[in-house]
Amino acid sequence: MAKILNALIMGNPLLLNVSQKVEDPLSEEIQTNIEDMFATIHSFGERVGLAAPQVGILKRIIVYRVPAKPLNARYGLISNKGQEDIPWSVLINPTITPIGEEKSPGWEGCISVPGILGEVNRYNQISYSGMNEKGEEIERTASGFHARLIQHECDHLDGILFPMRVHDLSRFGFEAEILAQSGK
Numbered sequence: 147m148a149k150i151l152n153a154l155i156m157g158n159p160l161l162l163n164v165s166q167k168v169e170d171p172l173s174e175e176i177q178t179n180i181e182d183m184f185a186t187i188h189s190f191g192e193r194v195g196l197a198a199p200q201v202g203i204l205k206r207i208i209v210y211r212v213p214a215k216p217l218n219a220r221y222g223l224i225s226n227k228g229q230e231d232i233p234w235s236v237l238i239n240p241t242i243t244p245i246g247e248e249k250s251p252g253w254e255g256c257i258s259v260p261g262i263l264g265e266v267n268r269y270n271q272i273s274y275s276g277m278n279e280k281g282e283e284i285e286r287t288a289s290g291f292h293a294r295l296i297q298h299e300c301d302h303l304d305g306i307l308f309p310m311r312v313h314d315l316s317r318f319g320f321e322a323e324i325l326a327q328s329g330k
């Protein structure tokens with residue numbers, strides 16, 4: 147049975163670690179980690195991504211999805227429209243290569259930073275690769291919200307939380323207030 151794990155929040159030093167590469171994605175241990183990560187993220191309702199260190203597993207694994215439409219007001223603010231729909235996916239030992247130099251600001255939130263949003267600059271377009279839960283190689287290009295999400299989740303594997311990338315603290319605050327101000 148998959149377990150719902152305790153989600154760590156900012157202030158917990160485990161979130162600041164550089165996570166370890168996964169040697170064998172097919173091992174029982176890694177398969178259990180992935181099942182537990184899915185059980186945990188589903189327990190949060192409408193979310194789009196989780197990195198293993200957010201639940202205290204210091205391994206280079208992320209799970210994510212890209213909904214075609216914003217899931218709720220929060221994602222209406224933080225996601226751009228017209229994205230391709232990607233169902234829940236697993237990415238192990240991801241690497242990211244920016245395509246071009248261009249970055250754009252966009253709002254981000256995080257299970258590890260509850261109730262807070264902040265504006266972060268991310269590459270507009272990236273290619274990324276890694277393995278899925280079956281050990282198969284994955285390679286994708288991504289832009290917009292999809293690219294932002296992958297960069298955000300992969301940051302967790304290097305101990306970086308999105309507030310550490312907020313340059314303008316006037317664009318950082320409580321989600322409820324930012325949504326109210328934006329009219330969403």
Ligand code: ZN
Nearest residue numbers: 255256257258
């Ligand atoms: Zn996060």
